[in-house]
Amino acid sequence: MKKAAKAATAATGMAWPKKVHALLKEANIRQVAVVPDAGHSQLIRLVEADKTMQLVRLTTEEEGVAMLCGTWLGGERGVLLMQSSGVGNCINMLSLPLVGHFPLLMLVTMRGDHGEFNPSQVPMGNNTQRVLEAVDVLVRRADCDADVPDAVSGALRITFNSFRPAAVLIGQQIMGAKDFRKLSKKDDHE
Amino acid sequence: MSKLLKRREVVSRLLADRGDTLVIGGLGASAWDITAAGDHANNFPLWGAMGGAVMIGLGLALAQPKRRVLVITGDGEMLMGLGSLATVGVRNPKNLGIVVLDNERYGETGQQLTHTGMGTDLAAVARATGIAKSSLVRTGNELDLLCTHLARTRACQFAQIKVDPEKLPIVLPPREVSYLKNRFRISVLGEESLYA
Numbered sequence: 001m002k003k004a005a006k007a008a009t010a011a012t013g014m015a016w017p018k019k020v021h022a023l024l025k026e027a028n029i030r031q032v033a034v035v036p037d038a039g040h041s042q043l044i045r046l047v048e049a050d051k052t053m054q055l056v057r058l059t060t061e062e063e064g065v066a067m068l069c070g071t072w073l074g075g076e077r078g079v080l081l082m083q084s085s086g087v088g089n090c091i092n093m094l095s096l097p098l099v100g101h102f103p104l105l106m107l108v109t110m111r112g113d114h115g116e117f118n119p120s121q122v123p124m125g126n127n128t129q130r131v132l133e134a135v136d137v138l139v140r141r142a143d144c145d146a147d148v149p150d151a152v153s154g155a156l157r158i159t160f161n162s163f164r165p166a167a168v169l170i171g172q173q174i175m176g177a178k179d180f181r182k183l184s185k186k187d188d189h190e
Numbered sequence: 191m192s193k194l195l196k197r198r199e200v201v202s203r204l205l206a207d208r209g210d211t212l213v214i215g216g217l218g219a220s221a222w223d224i225t226a227a228g229d230h231a232n233n234f235p236l237w238g239a240m241g242g243a244v245m246i247g248l249g250l251a252l253a254q255p256k257r258r259v260l261v262i263t264g265d266g267e268m269l270m271g272l273g274s275l276a277t278v279g280v281r282n283p284k285n286l287g288i289v290v291l292d293n294e295r296y297g298e299t300g301q302q303l304t305h306t307g308m309g310t311d312l313a314a315v316a317r318a319t320g321i322a323k324s325s326l327v328r329t330g331n332e333l334d335l336l337c338t339h340l341a342r343t344r345a346c347q348f349a350q351i352k353v354d355p356e357k358l359p360i361v362l363p364p365r366e367v368s369y370l371k372n373r374f375r376i377s378v379l380g381e382e383s384l385y386a
Contacts, residue, residue, distance in 0.1 A: 031252055031253070033249075056248070056252070056277065058277055059276050062241070062242065063274050064245075066241075066242030066246050066271075066274075067246065067248055067249035068249055069239075069242075069249065070214070070249025072371075073234060073246070073253075073375060073378070074249065074251075075254070075378065075379045076253035078249065092238075092239075093241075095239065096236075096242065099237075099367045100368050100371045101367075
């Protein structure tokens with residue numbers, strides 16, 4: 001797994017996943033609920049390899065919102081990983097942590113953001129922040145690799161100190177947008 | 191054809207010897223039912239989050255592996271979060287029980303039919319997701335057997351209990367969610383959880 005994480009860092013050039021994993025560990029995060037995104041793949045591998053964390057694979061993002069309320073009821077801490085399209089799925093479920101003052105951290109990798117190829121990602125991607133803020137979720141955003149750990153660190157503290165849901169938006173610029181035309185010409189997508 | 195089970199009697203039976211079981215009550219009639227059986231600090235009745243009851247139960251069961259967690263919800267609430275059964279099925283926490291009180295109706299909105307009255311077999315869905323101990327309960331004897339399994343068998347369990355679509359007086363739990371949360375956490379984790 002260490003080898004896999006190292007290979008992923010080399011492939012993507014992103015340093016934030018490893019640093020964010022360390023921050024989550026330090027903050028005693030025990031449950032990590034996930035709907036995968038390419039931008040989260042490195043962090044997911046690190047969580048899989050971490051015996052102190054339980055990875056829960058969701059079928060849809062709002063499951064993670066409900067789950068993390070149960071996690072808190074049981075005295076543990078968790079985070080929810082998703083891509084920006086998933087934020088739209090979460091809105092009604094967020095009423096539970098909002099009205100009940102549950103801490104809840106969402107790490108959202110952006111699509112429909114910087115140089116997006118797929119038009120269907122744009123309506124949600126272009127409105128992720130305002131939709132979250134419209135329901136009173138605290139939002140922090142990072143648009144370069146080096147800024148992600150600080151944004152996550154701040155969001156971790158504010159959510160667990162103020163008992164309110166918070167989200168960190170990780171800009172698409174950091175991951176780079178896929179060009180489906182190029183991918184469609186390649187035999188091997190990876 | 192046996193007479194349909196009565197939901198309040200079913201829930202009273204499920205919670206009669208609850209011990210230190212932690213109970214999530216799904217939005218609507220199930221929340222009234224667990225309250226009618228006796229409001230309790232180890233109850234977390236839902237006032238919203240439709241489709242989320244099973245997932246709240248999963249997060250809780252993973253955080254408290256030594257405690258028995260019982261999700262009691264309705265067919266409409268379960269149908270909205272059907273995917274959560276797949277999420278539970280791949281984890282299969284041994285301390286999680288899920289009971290669906292299936293009256294085949296959206297009771298709170300005017301008794302409109304749900305999918306379970308038109309063929310959707312929730313117990314089969316649960317089994318197909320990997321929750322091997324999954325049953326359909328129609329009779330008092332089957333309910334007794336379920337109660338025994340819930341109390342004694344350490345395995346993730348699912349039961350769909352067919353109940354009478356009767357209209358019953360609402361028995362309200364406290365509706366301030368922060369209060370319900372803190373009451374629950376103090377009961378499970380102790381007063382010291384407030385100082386953490």
